[in-house]
Amino acid sequence: xxxxxxxxxxxxxxxxxxxxxxxxxxxxxxxxxxxxxxxxxxxxxxxxxxxxxxxxxxxxxxxxxxxxxxxxxxxxxxxxxxxxxxxxxxxxxxxxxxxxxxxxxxxxxxxxxxxxx
Numbered sequence: 650x651x652x653x654x655x656x657x658x659x660x661x662x663x664x665x666x667x668x669x670x671x672x673x674x675x676x677x678x679x680x681x682x683x684x685x686x687x688x689x690x691x692x693x694x695x696x697x698x699x700x701x702x703x704x705x706x707x708x709x710x711x712x713x714x715x716x717x718x719x720x721x722x723x724x725x726x727x728x729x730x731x732x733x734x735x736x737x738x739x740x741x742x743x744x745x746x747x748x749x750x751x752x753x754x755x756x757x758x759x760x761x762x763x764x765x766x
Contacts, residue, residue, distance in 0.1 A: 671743050671751060678741075679755055681714040686724070686735050686759035696764045700726035703735070703761070732762040 650658075685707055689695055695703050708721025718741065725736045738756040745751055 667745065668751070671745060675741055675743060675753055678716060678718070679753075679757075681716055682711075682719065682737065682755075683757050685710040685714060685716070686737065686757055689735060690759040690761045695761060696732075703733075707735075729760075732760055735759045735761055 688710060689703060689707055692706070695706065698706075703726050704721040704724050706721075707724050711719060711721060719737065719739060723737055723739065725734075725738075727734045727736065736756070736758045741753040741755070743751045743753070
């Protein structure tokens with residue numbers, strides 16, 4: 650393999666590693682958000698709580714889980730048949746180099762059953 654071949658291979662590997670380094674923390678953060686919504690959906694005391702109380706409890710979980718790009722008030726609490734739907738939709742832009750950025754679009758949903766269900 651010539652020097653140009655090696656430079657091409659190393660450049661490609663470097664780009665893959667750079668994208669991986671930028672993506673992993675974003676997906677770890679999203680996992681924390683998913684687990685927080687799943688936690689809230691499993692809490693029996695939140696079944697008859699107000700939307701504000703649900704968002705407040707989620708905010709405390711976000712604070713302890715180091716979720717710094719979202720607030721509990723970003724969680725939409727919507728009444729649906731047999732309970733409530735907790736939804737959060739957000740975008741995250743991560744600069745890669747120069748004018749190139751990665752854009753991540755997330756939408757997470759959890760179902761909180763009604764009391765007595």
